[in-house]
Amino acid sequence: MDNSKTIVTHEKVESNNKSGINYTTVVEQFGCQLIDNELISKVKQVVKKDTLHPVLENNIFFAHRDFDALMDKCLHEKKNNFYIYTGRGPSSTNLHLGHMIPFMTAKYLQDIFDVPVVIQITDDEKYYQTNSNIPFEQYRQYAFENIKDIIACGFNPKKTYIFLNSIQNTHFSHNSVKIQKRIKLQHFKNTFGFTDDDNIGKVSFPSYQMAPSFASSFPILLHPPTDDNPQLDSFYNPISSFFGQIINPDAHKEYLKQLSNMKCLIIAAVDQDPYFRTLRDIAPKINEPKPIVIYSRFIGSLQGKDKKMSASVNNSSIFLTDTSKQVKKKINGAFSGGQETLELHRQLGGNPDVDVATQYIEFFSGDTEMVAKVKEDFRSGQLLSGELKKKCIEIVNNILDEHRQNREKITNELISEFMSIRSLI
């Protein structure tokens, strides 16, 4: 009998099992699908590759909604007519490795699918959530620093748009109005646990996390004028868009129809499902396509995979700003799946399923074959815990070094480029 208990909500992630969250339970509870081998094969077919990054191949992204249908569509149409949407809540300047997973994955998928990425910075959300008197401006400061860390992941500036919720474009506002109309207060109370003691912003915020899931929130970026649709020029400016809709409603409808062919692939940790599950119910009611989603596991804390890495829990995390010495110390002290003595380890082998360093290698090495070998050797007792940790320290420090080098090169001009509204396709 499995006594393990897993709690995953939009604000809490916990398990009483050292192997970590039971993701099969989560999938059943949320009603989404597991990413299986058949789906991984389809992805390989679409991107014409024999192996994929461990984030896919090793099921770090383990669940989905309609990702299989999206791959079928890409195969059928012989083009990848979708964009990727992910985001970040700027609660501090202190990003840890876990925060990098959606961005690392979005960048990888941008490369292999050659598609646009939009990244939402929810400065409003974090301001609404805090109980302290931190002014809104402080969250924009965090946003500014976080944007640098996101760009440092290597996104293609020609195909990536980063935006703050407090700098909303018109089409985005328009869609959040439509979403807010379709959701009753009671529903959000049930879904997110809001009470009458919460502020209005907390209650309205989810609609702003939902709105970027429709291409019609980003017409200039995702459906720029072409020779085929010169008349659509008029829809790109907020005011002329308003006139266009009034004066030529048929062209407006046709334009929305064309935009709805551009699907959205959301990349998120699985605790974000309540947002997108709700949105998928609303989408048909406002004539928008249901967004597609893939969900990731959580990266374990240094103390073990039963808790997720958290910036607010002391010593649970490796931060992007940690020195190589700090990283070494932290990983050497991380929860190990190895045996207590060398003799026992050689004899019984280690347990990679609970081993924290193994998981970090899995998430960050980018090398599916190597991950398989590390796990096998550790399980057989051939690879010692110290050796495995050494490998992990090297991988993590290489990633952090590269990140720091990338980040130092980022100018305000480059940030402006990422934030400016222009065609991404």
Add this chain to the structure above:
Amino acid sequence: MDNSKTIVTHEKVESNNKSGINYTTVVEQFGCQLIDNELISKVKQVVKKDTLHPVLENNIFFAHRDFDALMDKCLHEKKNNFYIYTGRGPSSTNLHLGHMIPFMTAKYLQDIFDVPVVIQITDDEKYYQTNSNIPFEQYRQYAFENIKDIIACGFNPKKTYIFLNSIQNTHFSHNSVKIQKRIKLQHFKNTFGFTDDDNIGKVSFPSYQMAPSFASSFPILLHPPTDDNPQLDSFYNPISSFFGQIINPDAHKEYLKQLSNMKCLIIAAVDQDPYFRTLRDIAPKINEPKPIVIYSRFIGSLQGKDKKMSASVNNSSIFLTDTSKQVKKKINGAFSGGQETLELHRQLGGNPDVDVATQYIEFFSGDTEMVAKVKEDFRSGQLLSGELKKKCIEIVNNILDEHRQNREKITNELISEFMSIRSLI
């Protein structure tokens, strides 16, 4: 003993007395101040005029919050450093005379004070409120038609900005975030009677009606770059504004401080007080000045001043699209304060306090002296009800004729001009 009963909330206005709403009760209930003779004298001093339009002189705008302090400031500074804010919820294309009062008044005050006017069109609000399946696009169509009616009131295109809530500018969004943070759900439930069965949009909407009350929602319009503040250039574009705040926080604070010297005068019917009363409590918490408000009485229905004119109540209203024949028929059938026979009228005199035509003359003639004479002559019995109604018909038809002529001349280019973001000062 006064048995009259008056109900005024943000959604209901009723009285059981034919003289109409008891506005003294309303002022007590809402905790605002009456506009008295002393305040009217101050206004005259500021605008250097001996008489004012009856909207002020005859207390059609009867109550205020801090309007006296604003007039003192204008006298002291010898300049009118404020802007006017009013708005319209586009629930249909069918505007009646009552809908014109805030715009007529805003236009008049724009002329005498020589100040900018911003006009909010709450297409989101009306979409949230409806129980029918009318798509959002329909409310933008109403908005488009309503904007023409508003422009036809004669606003100065150089000093007037008209905007849709669904075309939000960044600074406006920024302020509604700050407002939403400061209001608990329970407070809005108490103030507006929201329940958990209401949609999220209804609950978040009030913050969008509040946000235009701060000049910082409209920096480009109300605080354009000058030789004194060339560095502030950087704050006018959403992205460079974001950078400006990060890179030069002191200049940003100074800029906000300068903007907060530009006060806001809100023109509204008194049922809108719950919005602005709430906002005045929040303003100091987010370092913004409390907005100033003046509140109008309601224009009575054709059946009597105990009900307000309402587009949704049959035959209660004179519409802007009514023909002169329809106007004549409606006013001739309106509730009269005259006596039953000519002899009795000459003997006892009429009652202008309950007479609907007298009120319409008061609201729309623009001639304070003439209004006084009409009332006096009607009360003395010298002016017969038929004569008074004839005068009223003439005044209303002249207004509607002029309105129609103005409206026909409005081009899409002119609408664009009113809606474009540019300096208003």
